[in-house]
Amino acid sequence: MYHLLKGLHEHLTRKEEFSVIIIGLDGAGKTTLLEKIKTFYNDTPGLSPDKIGPTVGQNMGKITLPSTILQFWDLGGQRGIRNIWSKYYDDCHAVVYVIDADDRERLGEGWEVFDSVLSAPQILGVPLLLLANKQDSPQSLSVEEIRHDYEDWHQRKLESARRDVRYGEVENEASARRERIASLDVMGISALEGAGVRAAVDWLFIRVQNSRRETQKGAT
Ligand SMILES: Nc1nc2c(ncn2[C@@H]2O[C@H](COP(=O)(O)OP(=O)(O)OP(=O)(O)O)[C@@H](O)[C@H]2O)c(=O)[nH]1
Numbered sequence: 001m002y003h004l005l006k007g008l009h010e011h012l013t014r015k016e017e018f019s020v021i022i023i024g025l026d027g028a029g030k031t032t033l034l035e036k037i038k039t040f041y042n043d044t045p046g047l048s049p050d051k052i053g054p055t056v057g058q059n060m061g062k063i064t065l066p067s068t069i070l071q072f073w074d075l076g077g078q079r080g081i082r083n084i085w086s087k088y089y090d091d092c093h094a095v096v097y098v099i100d101a102d103d104r105e106r107l108g109e110g111w112e113v114f115d116s117v118l119s120a121p122q123i124l125g126v127p128l129l130l131l132a133n134k135q136d137s138p139q140s141l142s143v144e145e146i147r148h149d150y151e152d153w154h155q156r157k158l159e160s161a162r163r164d165v166r167y168g169e170v171e172n173e174a175s176a177r178r179e180r181i182a183s184l185d186v187m188g189i190s191a192l193e194g195a196g197v198r199a200a201v202d203w204l205f206i207r208v209q210n211s212r213r214e215t216q217k218g219a220t
Pocket residue numbers: 024025026027028029030031032033049052053054055056075076077078133134135136137189190191192193
């Protein structure tokens with residue numbers, strides 16, 4: 001009887017676990033974000049920004065929310081190690097792409113990489129959140145400016161591809177991508193100061209729950 005009740009209790013109080021990957025160029029602020037999330041949601045605070053160095057590999061952090069555990073994987077963004085990201089695509093429930101909204105020089109590089117993430121078939125139906133980080137900096141581009149910058153960049157890329165011979169291929173790919181861009185959620189945060197971080201976690205919490213329900217519906 002005890003085991004039966006214990007089993008029932010465990011079943012009823014069991015928390016579902018979801019994996020979220022945090023990717024983006026080196027220096028975008030991914031680890032600073034992960035450590036801020038830990039500070040906000042865990043008893044043990046995360047590292048302070050002055051203790052954070054470039055990530056070579058990955059960092060992991062878990063937080064507990066009502067009936068849910070979110071497990072974050074912060075993956076190194078340096079050019080030579082970006083190819084490890086795709087190894088996480090199959091098992092993730094959400095993707096966070098962090099862009100440094102304060103670094104205009106590297107926005108093009110950031111979009112080039114973002115575009116290759118969007119084209120990965122494993123994450124086609126996975127919730128994707130674009131975070132415009134470093135909003136505390138006065139020169140930082142706003143959420144709207146970031147969205148426009150990406151749309152302009154994408155438009156320019158399409159136009160130059162149209163001059164190319166692979167026209168049909170580009171058109172097919174472009175319409176799929178356009179849909180994703182149109183429904184793309186962009187939020188502004190300061191990983192350093194914490195502004196917007198809770199809202200981003202709330203978004204993830206809701207979206208992983210919803211997409212799980214959709215998957216269940218699809219399976220029945
Ligand atoms: N002003 C400002 N600086 C930030 C913010 N977030 C991160 N930084 C700074 O940006 C630099 C890079 O931050 P990291 O968190 O190490 O960047 P990362 O994306 O993890 O970089 P990699 O590990 O190399 O991929 C550090 O100097 C941070 O203090 C922010 O919201 N505002």
